[in-house]
Amino acid sequence: xxTVVVGYVPKPEGEAALTKAIEEARLRGTKLxxxxxxxxxxxxxxxxxxxxxxxxxxxKAKLDAAGVEHxxxxxxxxxxxxxxxxxxxxxxxxxxxxxxxxxxxxxxxLILGSNAQRILLDAHCPVLAVKAD
Amino acid sequence: xxTVVVGYVPKPEGEAALTKAIEEARLRGTKLxxxxxxxxxxxxxxxxxxxxxxxxxxxKAKLDAAGVEHxxxxxxxxxxxxxxxxxxxxxxxxxxxxxxxxxxxxxxxLILGSNAQRILLDAHCPVLAVKAD
Numbered sequence: 259x260x261t262v263v264v265g266y267v268p269k270p271e272g273e274a275a276l277t278k279a280i281e282e283a284r285l286r287g288t289k290l291x292x293x294x295x296x297x298x299x300x301x302x303x304x305x306x307x308x309x310x311x312x313x314x315x316x317x318k319a320k321l322d323a324a325g326v327e328h329x330x331x332x333x334x335x336x337x338x339x340x341x342x343x344x345x346x347x348x349x350x351x352x353x354x355x356x357x358x359x360x361x362x363x364x365x366x367x368l369i370l371g372s373n374a375q376r377i378l379l380d381a382h383c384p385v386l387a388v389k390a391d
Numbered sequence: 392x393x394t395v396v397v398g399y400v401p402k403p404e405g406e407a408a409l410t411k412a413i414e415e416a417r418l419r420g421t422k423l424x425x426x427x428x429x430x431x432x433x434x435x436x437x438x439x440x441x442x443x444x445x446x447x448x449x450x451k452a453k454l455d456a457a458g459v460e461h462x463x464x465x466x467x468x469x470x471x472x473x474x475x476x477x478x479x480x481x482x483x484x485x486x487x488x489x490x491x492x493x494x495x496x497x498x499x500x501l502i503l504g505s506n507a508q509r510i511l512l513d514a515h516c517p518v519l520a521v522k523a524d
Contacts, residue, residue, distance in 0.1 A: 278517060285418060285419070286418070359511060359512065361512075369508075370503060370508050370511060370512065374511075375502075375503050378492060378503060378507075378511075378520050379492065379494075379503065379522075384411060384519050384520065384521045385519070385520045386517050386518070386519045386520075387511050387517065387518045387519075387520065388517045389512075
């Protein structure tokens, strides 16, 4: 059985990615691995850790309600999120990675974030990119 | 019933996109719309037109063999391929666009083509990006 792996951030594009990833895991009959990467470092203090924990509780509630088999990975290890996502996807024999993209800026600047580009180019499986509504 | 829309070019990444799009249309029980854009212009002479036609025959054979309902659109109208793909996806109420990405260059240059970026950022539905094997 393959897996769907999704990169989650507590932002509109991260929620959109999570919602889509739940649908895709259901459609494919696979397990869903949710990856939430924190860079760690000086900004990741006790407050940040508590906030991250409560965000993850909300994600866990959403996953439980969706009724898909899932695995929630919260990583604080200082790697780039792209590296975390790609290595977890490989380790889990992912058939699909789902990522959220930020909407274009109001001036319509045409730039994809470097993390998104890296995942799109380096992932060993297809990557599904979604935007927030 | 939604559709899956795929951008096809006669290159390894285009073949990979077509193969994946057939799988996705089957999985979702949707129709598949295959879009092949030519920019037209001076280079699109009788030879180019013949070559394009024989490429499309090969695509048609692959689609017929796959047994998914499909629609093959060959466009020669001078728009950017991204615009063609996005407008056809909208007109067909697409639930998914599939695109092929070129592999990174041997020196590992981290750049997504401008067409791919535009589709990822401007499409109104999720975009599945695949690379050639």
